[in-house]
Amino acid sequence: MRLYKSLALALILIAPIAGVPAIAQTVTAEAAMAATDRPPQHTERDAARKPEMAFLLPYIKAGDTVLDMGAGGGYTSMLMSTAVGDTGKVYVQNPASWVENYKMQPALDYLTSKRxxxxxxxAPFEDIPAPAKPYDVIFAGMIYHDTFNDPKADVAKMNAALFKAIKPGGYFIITDHKAPDGSGLRDTNTTHRIDQQTVIDGVTKAGFKLVLDSDALSHPEDDRSLNVFDAKIRGKTDRMALVFQKP
Structure with a gap:
């Protein structure tokens, strides 16, 4: 039985985005969110996550091989699983410490039982194994700042490994909470934010080209000073939405 028999997929032709080639036959956020096997802990987050998913999913098409970095319990992974379809593949990555400390195993078991x-x-971020087929898309959703918080981590090594593991023309997409401009890595383990230029500099140094700096997740009313988990700002932080491409 096909994986998405109960889901009426809304397939659309995406208009060209400045700096990015047109991407055809992708699944809308609404269609992916309509899958009936998604658990309540996912669906209850849809309203807050929809803008991010509407930004991401046009880059993912049927048959793609995708990596969801720092995927947690697989909220984004399940939506991407719908987008890549039966002929595609989604790799759902978390460091061992995350799986243990945040009790993720039941959620991950549910995900693999359904999809x-x-x-x-x-695996650690810098040691993610390359798939047999190079990635078409790699997504780091709100977690790129976390890659700097393990004192043993080597983010430059991580970026180089990701560049090697993705196909030419493939996309590395990053969303994250913006720190004040020029703050570098100062806030990655306090307010859980990161300076956008620091992200761009590190990723382009690995060989990727920045092809889109979108304001899709912008909240200019956020002065970037509060912890992203503060009730005053949670879900309404000023966030970067960056698309890099391997030449």
Whole structure:
């Protein structure tokens, strides 16, 4: 039985975005969110996450091989699983410490029990194994700042490994909470934000080209000073939405 028999997929032709080639036959956020096997802890987050998913999913098409970095319990992974379809593959990565400390295993077990096109990877960010087929898309959703918070981590090594593991023309997409301009890595483990230029500099140094700096997740009313988990600002932080491409 096909994985999405109960889901009427809304397929659309995406208009060209400045700096990015047109991407055809992708699944809308609404269609992906309509899958009936999604658990309540996912669906209750849809309203808050929809802008991010509407930004991401046009880059993912049927048959793609995708990596969801720092995927947590797989909220984005399940939506991407719908987008890549039966002929695609989603790798769902978390460091071992995250799986243990945040008790993620039941959620990951549920995900793999429902979606045959999902593979769970437990590995440090800089040691994510390359798939047999190079990635079409790599997504780091609100977690790129976290890659700097493990004192043993080597983010330059991570970026180089990701560049090697993605196909030419493939996309590395990053969303994250913006820190004040010029603050570098100062806030990654306090307010859980990161300076956008620091992200751009590190990723382009690995060989990627920045092709889109979008304001899709912008909240200019956020002065970027509060912890992203503060009730005053949670879900309404000023966020970067960056698309990099391997030449």
């Amino acid at each position: 045959a096109n999902v593979t769970v990877v437990v």
